Amino acid sequence: xxxxxxxxxxxASLVRDIRRDVTALGRPVTLMEVCGTHTMAVSRSGLRDLLxxxxxxxxxxxxxxxxxxxxxxxxxxALATLPGTxxxxxxxxxxxxxxxxxxxxxxxxxxxxxxxxxxxxxxxxAAAEPERRVIFxxxxxxxTAPGAALALSEAVxxxxxxxxxxxxxxxxxxxxxxxxxxxxxPTGATxxxxxxxxxxxxxxxxxxxxxxxILPGHVSAVLGRRAYEFLSEDxxxxxxxxxxxPVDILIGVRELVRAVARQVRGGARPPVxxxxxxxxxxxxxxxxxxxxxxxxxxxxxxxxGLGAIPGSGLSLRPEWWEYDAAVRFGDELALRLEAAAAHPxxxxxxxxxxxxxxxxxxxxxxxxxxxxxxxxGRACTPxxxxxxxxxxxxxxxxxxxxxxxGKEAPTSA
Numbered sequence: 001x002x003x004x005x006x007x008x009x010x011x012a013s014l015v016r017d018i019r020r021d022v023t024a025l026g027r028p029v030t031l032m033e034v035c036g037t038h039t040m041a042v043s044r045s046g047l048r049d050l051l052x053x054x055x056x057x058x059x060x061x062x063x064x065x066x067x068x069x070x071x072x073x074x075x076x077x078a079l080a081t082l083p084g085t086x087x088x089x090x091x092x093x094x095x096x097x098x099x100x101x102x103x104x105x106x107x108x109x110x111x112x113x114x115x116x117x118x119x120x121x122x123x124x125x126a127a128a129e130p131e132r133r134v135i136f137x138x139x140x141x142x143x144t145a146p147g148a149a150l151a152l153s154e155a156v157x158x159x160x161x162x163x164x165x166x167x168x169x170x171x172x173x174x175x176x177x178x179x180x181x182x183x184x185x186p187t188g189a190t191x192x193x194x195x196x197x198x199x200x201x202x203x204x205x206x207x208x209x210x211x212x213x214i215l216p217g218h219v220s221a222v223l224g225r226r227a228y229e230f231l232s233e234d235x236x237x238x239x240x241x242x243x244x245x246p247v248d249i250l251i252g253v254r255e256l257v258r259a260v261a262r263q264v265r266g267g268a269r270p271p272v273x274x275x276x277x278x279x280x281x282x283x284x285x286x287x288x289x290x291x292x293x294x295x296x297x298x299x300x301x302x303x304x305g306l307g308a309i310p311g312s313g314l315s316l317r318p319e320w321w322e323y324d325a326a327v328r329f330g331d332e333l334a335l336r337l338e339a340a341a342a343h344p345x346x347x348x349x350x351x352x353x354x355x356x357x358x359x360x361x362x363x364x365x366x367x368x369x370x371x372x373x374x375x376x377g378r379a380c381t382p383x384x385x386x387x388x389x390x391x392x393x394x395x396x397x398x399x400x401x402x403x404x405x406g407k408e409a410p411t412s413a
Contacts, residue, residue: 005245008276014250015050021203021257027262029257030056030208031302032366034172034326035216036063036394038412043403045217045246055253056208058366059396061175061306062216064140065092066364066395069302076137076359078336079166079325080111086129088122089137091115096388098184100340120152126155126163128371135325137256142222145314146288149295150322152316152403166325167314170301173227178303179365191337206228210366212256213239214249217276223313225274225285236263238270241280251275295320305361306389315355321372343396360387363396377405 004010022029033039039059039231042048048057061067073093077100087103093116094104107113112132116122122136138148148165155163215228220241238259242252252275259270272282292314301313316324326333358380359373364413370376370389380386383400391399 001195005243005247006199007247011050011246011250014247014254017202017254018051018054018250018257021254021261025257025261028054028056028081028208029213029260030212031056031214031253031256032060032208033214033249034062034068034176035214035218036392036396037062037218038214038216038242038249038397039396040394041244041246042223043399045224045249046403047246047249048404055257057253058210058369058397059152059299060366061179061303061362061364062141062172062219062395064086064144064170064391065096065392066360067170067175067303067305068168068265068320069304070098070274070387071302074100074169074337074340075326075333076166077101077106078333078340079105079135079137080106080113081109082133082329082332084131085133086112086114086125086214087135087137088114088116088125090117090139092363092392092394093137095385095391097385097391099356100337104253109364111139119147120154123155123158125150127158128161130162133162133164135164135166136171138165139198141172141178141216141219142288142292143218145284145292145296146222148317151289152320153291155323161322164188164323164325164328165316167296167316168301169296169314170303171298171312171314172216173223173230174309175303175306176213176228176231177234177313179382180231180237191207194306210237211260212237213267214252214256214348215239216240217241217243217248217279218237220274220276220284222285222288224282225272225280227284228272232270232272232285236270238263240271240273241276243276244278248276257296298336305364356387357409358387360389360397363389369403370397 002185011372042057073096079411095102103113119136122134126134131364134173144260152165159165162406206339225241228239238256240252240255294316297317298311299313299315300310302308357375362368363370382390382401385391389395
């Protein structure tokens with residue numbers, strides 16, 4: 001079967017193009033792949049090794065499980081321990097460790113925690129078990145928010161008043177702005193939004209700054225290309241929406257390297273490209289955005305590694321508060337969380353010490369590569385994770401552990 005997006009000759013040709021352009025530039029280029037699926041695809045296909053010495057690919061805050069704040073995770077675990085309650089979640093959330101342990105540990109202790117691939121499964125569970133409170137844990141970016149909104153609408157249509165939603169949904173563009181806030185402008189950029197002290201990025205800021213973004217295909221299918229024009233207009237950075245096959249990604253890398261070279265030569269404003277037109281449109285998916293806007297409103301949200309970002313979360317609108325788990329069970333949640341904080345277990349204290357040493361936040365900001373975390377592959381492994389970047393199938397630490405462990409981390413330095 002012909003697989004043009006994995007064609008070896010085409011891959012080799014694209015790498016030659018990138019090598020020629022980087023050689024002409026006279027130095028390596030640093031790019032960030034924002035999407036966790038890209039992170040895993042880049043490692044699985046060997047692109048980090050192929051591009052070694054030419055392009056350094058850093059992972060950004062594009063893994064929704066990884067950026068879920070610990071406070072949100074603890075509330076989810078506390079919800080699972082409420083009597084008569086069933087919690088339904090995506091599988092990646094099960095093993096993420098927090099202050100109260102993990103959802104998997106809660107299930108082992110007797111909580112009713114079920115895994116699903118679709119929010120509609122939780123609606124079906126609520127309809128089939130009306131005596132139980134069924135809470136769907138809404139985690140993800142613009143890709144999964146429409147499904148959660150549709151599930152809530154379906155629950156109302158069915159009269160399943162025992163269905164509730166805990167929304168930890170987040171939106172990606174505000175996070176990219178937060179990531180870039182205070183970054184120095186790229187060579188040739190004069191945008192007022194791209195100024196700042198290079199040292200303000202925190203630990204690891206001595207690394208070469210990010211010069212362009214590989215943008216997520218799934219999120220962009222909902223948002224559209226135009227949602228990212230601020231990267232060029234406000235920060236003077238090129239960006240490209242790409243698919244997930246090796247050829248898709250390499251075309252994006254090639255075009256971004258060329259855009260960086262043009263900037264160095266004092267060229268025109270950097271582009272924001274849609275290199276995934278078979279899936280992504282200029283304005284995305286209006287129907288998906290409409291259902292999200294009908295159910296959710298923007299709110300401030302806490303991101304692991306990035307802190308509080310205004311307008312980056314999605315909370316249920318007041319007319320839906322009857323189904324909002326955080327609103328309906330707020331008092332019960334507070335009591336559970338207070339009791340847990342007052343009586344920490346010995347294992348919890350050990351876990352806290354390890355989590356304080358975890359550098360997952362720095363990985364999500366692109367400040368370090370996963371093997372630079374002191375816990376990587378030692379105290380933190382996929383079988384016994386400390387941070388969410390080692391748990392999720394889209395986590396950069398998990399990708400490095402699976403595909404790069406045992407050899408020096410790919411780098412362009």
